[in-house]
Amino acid sequence: MEPPVLAFTLWIFAFLSVPAAGYPNGKVREACSSMMPRHEHSPQPSPEHTISVNETEFRPGDHIKVSLSGPVFEGFFIQARNAENLAGPAVGSFMLAEERISQLLTCGLVKNSAVSHTSKSKKTHVEAYWIAPTDAPEHVQFLATVVEKYKIFWVKIPGPVISQPNAPPLTTPTSITPETLPTSQPVFHLTKSFNASGCGITKFCIRNPPKCDPGTAYCFFLSFKQNNHSVLIEMSGPSEGYIAFALSHDQWMGDDDAYLCINEDHRINVNTAYLSGRIPPVLDSENGLEDISWRLADGLVQCSFRRNLRLPSYKGRFNLDANYYIFLADGEASEGLIHKHHRQPLITNGMYNVTDSPKDVGGSRSPLLLKLHASLMFVAWMTTVSIGVIVARFFKPVWPHSLFGKEIWFQVHRMLMLTTVLLTSVAFILPFIYRGGWSKWAGFHPYLGCTVMALAIFQPLMAGFRPPPHAPRRQVFNWVHWSTGTTARILAVVTMFLGMDLPALNLPDPWDTYTMIGFVAWHVGIDILLEIHSYCLIRKVEVIDEDRIQILQSLTSAEAEGHTFKEIVLTIYICGNIAFLITFLAAIHQL
Numbered sequence: 001m002e003p004p005v006l007a008f009t010l011w012i013f014a015f016l017s018v019p020a021a022g023y024p025n026g027k028v029r030e031a032c033s034s035m036m037p038r039h040e041h042s043p044q045p046s047p048e049h050t051i052s053v054n055e056t057e058f059r060p061g062d063h064i065k066v067s068l069s070g071p072v073f074e075g076f077f078i079q080a081r082n083a084e085n086l087a088g089p090a091v092g093s094f095m096l097a098e099e100r101i102s103q104l105l106t107c108g109l110v111k112n113s114a115v116s117h118t119s120k121s122k123k124t125h126v127e128a129y130w131i132a133p134t135d136a137p138e139h140v141q142f143l144a145t146v147v148e149k150y151k152i153f154w155v156k157i158p159g160p161v162i163s164q165p166n167a168p169p170l171t172t173p174t175s176i177t178p179e180t181l182p183t184s185q186p187v188f189h190l191t192k193s194f195n196a197s198g199c200g201i202t203k204f205c206i207r208n209p210p211k212c213d214p215g216t217a218y219c220f221f222l223s224f225k226q227n228n229h230s231v232l233i234e235m236s237g238p239s240e241g242y243i244a245f246a247l248s249h250d251q252w253m254g255d256d257d258a259y260l261c262i263n264e265d266h267r268i269n270v271n272t273a274y275l276s277g278r279i280p281p282v283l284d285s286e287n288g289l290e291d292i293s294w295r296l297a298d299g300l301v302q303c304s305f306r307r308n309l310r311l312p313s314y315k316g317r318f319n320l321d322a323n324y325y326i327f328l329a330d331g332e333a334s335e336g337l338i339h340k341h342h343r344q345p346l347i348t349n350g351m352y353n354v355t356d357s358p359k360d361v362g363g364s365r366s367p368l369l370l371k372l373h374a375s376l377m378f379v380a381w382m383t384t385v386s387i388g389v390i391v392a393r394f395f396k397p398v399w400p401h402s403l404f405g406k407e408i409w410f411q412v413h414r415m416l417m418l419t420t421v422l423l424t425s426v427a428f429i430l431p432f433i434y435r436g437g438w439s440k441w442a443g444f445h446p447y448l449g450c451t452v453m454a455l456a457i458f459q460p461l462m463a464g465f466r467p468p469p470h471a472p473r474r475q476v477f478n479w480v481h482w483s484t485g486t487t488a489r490i491l492a493v494v495t496m497f498l499g500m501d502l503p504a505l506n507l508p509d510p511w512d513t514y515t516m517i518g519f520v521a522w523h524v525g526i527d528i529l530l531e532i533h534s535y536c537l538i539r540k541v542e543v544i545d546e547d548r549i550q551i552l553q554s555l556t557s558a559e560a561e562g563h564t565f566k567e568i569v570l571t572i573y574i575c576g577n578i579a580f581l582i583t584f585l586a587a588i589h590q591l
């Protein structure tokens with residue numbers, strides 16, 4: 001947790017006197033906007049505390065002393081706002097006067113734009129300095145929330161207005177009516193979590209992770225239940241800001257019908273929007289939704305509503321009885337605006353007709369480009385490189401004949417290795433295209449990946465300039481060629497282990513790790529088998545040709561047998577290798 005967030009969590013903690021574990025950063029911005037302690041009590045009507053300042057005029061960069069005083073209080077929260085837009089964001093920043101009892105908080109985008117208490121100690125007077133920003137509005141008003149006790153508090157106590165020199169007189173009235181909490185809960189208030197008992201039987205469900213229970217803290221859940229001409233929609237998921245789903249004709253954002261449940265000051269507003277492109281949605285003022293209910297509990301946002309199959313009188317609402325890709329997104333919300341989802345939205349793997357036979361489906365948060373990246377890398381570093389190395393290591397004596405001017409083993413080796421380099425190069429570019437640059441959140445994976453890429457390019461370049469077979473430097477080449485290749489393969493396996501667990505690929509954990517360990521074991525096992533076999537073969541040949549030990553290149557009956565054995569092992573190896581490969585490709589593409 002960043003310090004300001006932590007401090008703010010503590011602030012809320014003091015207001016509430018309940019464990020703060022359930023207030024991570026998302027709610028911070030909302031309380032920043034409402035200045036309302038999360039509370040089941042209503043604020044007091046007439047303020048008893050006063051805010052004063054030591055100047056009435058300010059210029060950008062000025063320091064203004066702000067004081068809050070009155071009857072003994074425990075908590076406070078001070079902000080400056082544009083006097084002509086008191087519902088807007090905090091303006092300017094503060095500097096502390098008394099670090100023991102006060103601290104700086106960050107509201108919205110402005111650092112240190114609010115001051116609050118550090119503990120519940122009793123106080124009657126606090127001070128801080130407000131620093132006017134360069135882009136300050138003409139009139140600034142100070143607002144304070146004061147908590148006397150748990151149940152007794154005042155919200156947005158209006159303070160003095162200060163103005164820039166020569167500013168026209170303030171036009172809007174400065175008095176504001178403090179917002180009041182809803183005294184009664186909305187009529188349609190959900191009392192418990194949704195359940196998945198009818199999924200695939202009476203309702204169409206989308207769950208992520210697959211088959212999760214919508215009551216748990218990590219489950220994203222969306223269901224459609226048709227009832228004559230209307231559809232009941234339930235959506236829930238862990239979020240501090242908003243959760244949303246959209247119906248789309250394609251797998252890209254844009255031209256979509258979206259439904260959003262937005263947490264605004266601890267109330268959920270259910271909205272619709274037509275998404276015209278990759279820009280923040282403009283919420284519709286009217287939507288055809290009925291029976292709206294919601295619940296905010298245990299870190300989950302839950303909302304349900306009903307809409308007709310067809311809503312021809314509302315622009316932007318799609319008919320529900322058609323095929324769509326369905327997106328499920330979540331993100332932060334503040335001041336009624338939603339922020340871009342900071343992780344990939346879930347997208348169903350196919351188009352579905354939610355009013356057709358009920359299904360229970362999952363989806364994927366993994367973008368196509370990254371799936372392709374992973375697939376190509378798996379083909380390259382699991383299959384082509386492994387077979388290519390085995391061929392070079394064990395099949396020189398088996399396939400010595402010439403094909404297009406070179407030995408067969410060499411042709412096969414070169415083809416597989418060049419394929420590996422080609423696949424790696426293509427796959428390497430894809431994440432950069434997807435991210436539009438370097439990926440900061442992928443740990444060591446990209447660094448190792450770049451090393452592997454460099455080695456993979458170096459290897460064929462070096463091989464192109466290799467010395468002739470009997471030149472003295474040939475041994476050096478052989479050794480460097482072998483060690484570069486081996487290093488690249490080991491690093492590639494490590495890179496794959498790291499990459500598999502990245503969220504953008506979303507492979508089932510720990511299945512992926514075990515399967516990969518299985519593959520490594522399979523490969524090493526076959527390698528060892530062939531090594532042992534070669535060793536035994538040499539011994540056998542040595543025994544048969546006691547006189548001529550240098551016989552290794554000539555065909556004896558023992559060697560012929562050995563060749564058949566090697567070919568069988570290679571065939572079995574390739575089958576196993578491809579089985580592993582297909583398993584991974586199927587998992588990546590969630591087939």
Ligand SMILES: *[C@@H]1O[C@H](CO)[C@@H](O)[C@H](O)[C@H]1NC(C)=O
Binds near residue numbers: 129
């Ligand atoms: C108000 O307080 C600020 C900060 O201490 C100071 O720089 C300024 O001179 C004060 N103004 C007056 C009129 O005292």
Ligand SMILES: *[C@@H]1O[C@H](CO)[C@@H](O)[C@H](O)[C@H]1NC(C)=O
Binds near residue numbers: 194195196197
């Ligand atoms: C699931 O919810 C429905 C109502 O939405 C209710 O009728 C049913 O009893 C619930 N099932 C379980 C297992 O809680």
Ligand SMILES: *[C@@H]1O[C@H](CO)[C@@H](O)[C@H](O)[C@H]1NC(C)=O
Binds near residue numbers: 227228
């Ligand atoms: C569906 O509509 C019919 C007649 O229009 C009505 O009798 C029935 O109760 C409705 N079903 C439900 C579940 O509302």
Ligand SMILES: *[C@@H]1O[C@H](CO)[C@@H](O)[C@H](O)[C@H]1NC(C)=O
Binds near residue numbers: 355357
């Ligand atoms: C979707 O399913 C409904 C109900 O089975 C059906 O009437 C409708 O034609 C389907 N739409 C498409 C586009 O298949």
